[in-house]
Amino acid sequence: MKYLHTMVRVHDLDESLAFYRDLLGLVEVDRHEDRDGEYTLVYLAAPEDLDVVETERAPILELTYNWDGEVYQGGRNFGHLAFAVDDVYEMCQKAMDAGITINVPPRDGHMAFFRSPDKISIELLQKGEPLPPAEPWKSMPTTGEW
Numbered sequence: 001m002k003y004l005h006t007m008v009r010v011h012d013l014d015e016s017l018a019f020y021r022d023l024l025g026l027v028e029v030d031r032h033e034d035r036d037g038e039y040t041l042v043y044l045a046a047p048e049d050l051d052v053v054e055t056e057r058a059p060i061l062e063l064t065y066n067w068d069g070e071v072y073q074g075g076r077n078f079g080h081l082a083f084a085v086d087d088v089y090e091m092c093q094k095a096m097d098a099g100i101t102i103n104v105p106p107r108d109g110h111m112a113f114f115r116s117p118d119k120i121s122i123e124l125l126q127k128g129e130p131l132p133p134a135e136p137w138k139s140m141p142t143t144g145e146w
Helices: 013-023 047-056 088-097
Strands: 005-010 027-034 039-045 060-066 080-085 102-104 111-115 121-126
Touching: 005 013, 013 027, 013 039, 013 060, 027 047, 039 047, 080 088, 088 102, 088 111, 088 121
Parallel strands: 005 060, 080 121
Antiparallel strands: 027 039, 039 060, 102 111, 111 121
């Protein structure tokens, strides 16, 4: 068995691309638009996975945008997407600067959670050893759902 991809239905494709591509740094590797079915599929990959994705088309994140404008509920039922990052503090600051609420701050220098525009939980894990605990993260409260 081999892991291939995760599909997430999104309400606003531009907003979702701003989050996954521009904020998190995923790379668009393919796109399919079906005018008859009235949907767009956008495939994203982590930069460090691009070589594997090129040959195996995995692991990828598939954003499914149905043109009917439906607002999807129940993102919490999905669980979360997890990404290893070079600097968990830097990525959380970038998210906050973009207006994203950090639900579980990286108080331990290792793990944080926040949510996408469609309420999908995103887990960030520090690559390697945890960073030393630092402010403002160390004192920041947990908030909302993740």
